[in-house]
Amino acid sequence: MPNFSVCLLEVQLEPLSAAVLRGSKASFNCSTTLPPVVMTWRVNGRLELIIQETGVLNNTERFSARNLTTPGNYKWEFTISPVQRDDAGEVSCQVFGGTTNIATLSVQERGSVEIIGGNHTEKAGVQIEFECRAIGWFPKPNMSWSINGLSMGNCNSSSIAQGNLFNSNCSLKLTVVKNSSVQCFVSVPALNSMESSTIFLTVERGSVEIIGGNRTETKGVQIEFECRAIGWFPKPNMSWSINGLSMGNCNSSFIAQGNLFNSNCSLKLTVVKNSSVQCFVSVPALNSMESSTVFLTVVQESIRDQTILIAVTVSFSAAALLFLLIFGICFCCKRRKRKNKSTYKEEVRRAQLESHNRMPANVRGRDNHGHITDERDDVRDTDGEIWHTNTNKQQMPYEINNSIYMNYDLRKHRHATMV
Known part of the structure; x- marks a missing residue:
């Protein structure tokens, strides 16, 4: 049973x-x-x-x-x-x-996963390659990529056995278009959820500039602005605005430089009033447009002419004043130099005249017609002083108040002149 x-x-x-x-x-x-x-x-x-x-x-x-x-x-x-x-x-x-x-x-076995090189910053249009490395897995892992959450499918990874484990590599090539998150996924059947590594790709923007900067122009004149965009991918859209009013897209010219584009765009306008002028550049990857701004200042023709006249007048006046100043300095220097060159005889004559004027009329002598000049004059120079002396003692009688006097002890004297 x-x-x-x-x-x-x-x-x-x-x-x-x-x-x-x-x-x-x-x-x-x-x-x-x-x-x-x-x-x-x-x-x-x-x-x-x-x-x-x-x-x-x-x-x-x-x-x-x-x-x-x-x-x-x-x-x-x-x-x-x-x-x-x-x-x-x-x-x-x-x-x-x-x-x-x-x-x-x-x-x-669950190993590690890493995108080699970490975060990247690249110019738009550049082609780059990412490499994902899975170390210490069993069995051979499945590897895949995603960009901004969008799966790029499995990749053909290469694996190398290391004991009972496997090391695998997987690469991804892409052209930089916009800021993105890049993920590498690794999985084996035993995992409930895939292991992943994430890096961030930042797109380096090109530059934009309005050539010449701010401008001051006369009202009614027609002028041209030029905007230059350097290092963009793809070809950027370019547009203008004046005082916030869009002027629409412009027909820009492009020059390829490697994988990037350099673009130029011009705007012609007639000067009417003070304005702010903006040039905008955009590519699909940008959340907001890049821009460059300059300011246009308008002046009246008459004001501009007066300004030029004042500037010319001030310049000539300054030059004339400088000439007169130099001429006056030269004249004063020359006059002082001529004054310092007065001769000894002039100094003696001036001294005799002053002495004669100071002498009272009742004691003034008469000319000594019997005066005989010295045979020599002693000249001494001591510390810049020049002395003239006479040794002749011969004197003629002189008359004072109708009386005749003879004084052999009297000596003829000379004034000492300091030079």
Whole structure:
């Protein structure tokens, strides 16, 4: 009778295939329609656990079982924790008197993932290449890219075995258009979610400039502004505005410089009033347009003429004043030099005249007609002083108040002149 009952047992094992990461937990369920007399669990042929009607005989640190029986369904859960690499292979459940059911266990490794070089800043239009590196994975990982959340599909990665693990590389080439987030994804079946690495690509904008800067012009004159955009990709859209009023897009000219474009755009207008002039440049990647601004100042013709006249008058007046100043300085210097050149005789004559004028009229002498000049004059120069002396003592009589006097002790004298 018991043998007949055993033959009616139905055994079911699930899951039939499992993939887990090394160090995690793997669980399998084995169920029957009747209470099992004996249930055994094996890993790669090794007997790890025995279950009887009375319960589990040999729970261990890594292998365990728990009863999940419900009415009409006798179920036991077999758990391996933590899973090791040598656990990979076959896991079997056998019920006494029934068939052996086998499941497959895959033990996998999660490594690291990195986009080499980190964040990038590049000019628009430049073609660049990103490289993603996955280290220490098992089995060979699947690798893919996304840009701004948009999947670029799987890439053909290259893998190198290192022991039981794999190192894989994957590259992505793209043309820089706008600021973007770039992600590299790596996955193996045991992962519930993919591992990823993210970097940010920043597009370096070109430059924009209105040539010549601010301007001052006469009212009614027609002038031309030129706007220059350097280092853009793709060809930028260029437009003008005056005092905030758009003048529309302009027909700009382009010159390719490598993968970038240099563009020029001009605007002609007649000067009417003070204005702000703006040049705008845009590409699809920009959230807001780049711009350059200059200011146009308008002056009246008469005011401008007066300004020129005043400037010319001031210039000539300053030149004339400078000439007169130089001439006056030269004249004064020349006059002083001529004055310093007065001769000794002039000094003597001036001194005699002053002495004669100071002498009272009643004591003034008469000319000595018998005066004989000295045969020599002694000249001495001492510390810049010039002295003239005479040694002749001969004197003629002189008359004062109709009386004649003779004085041989009188000497003729000379004035000393300091030079």
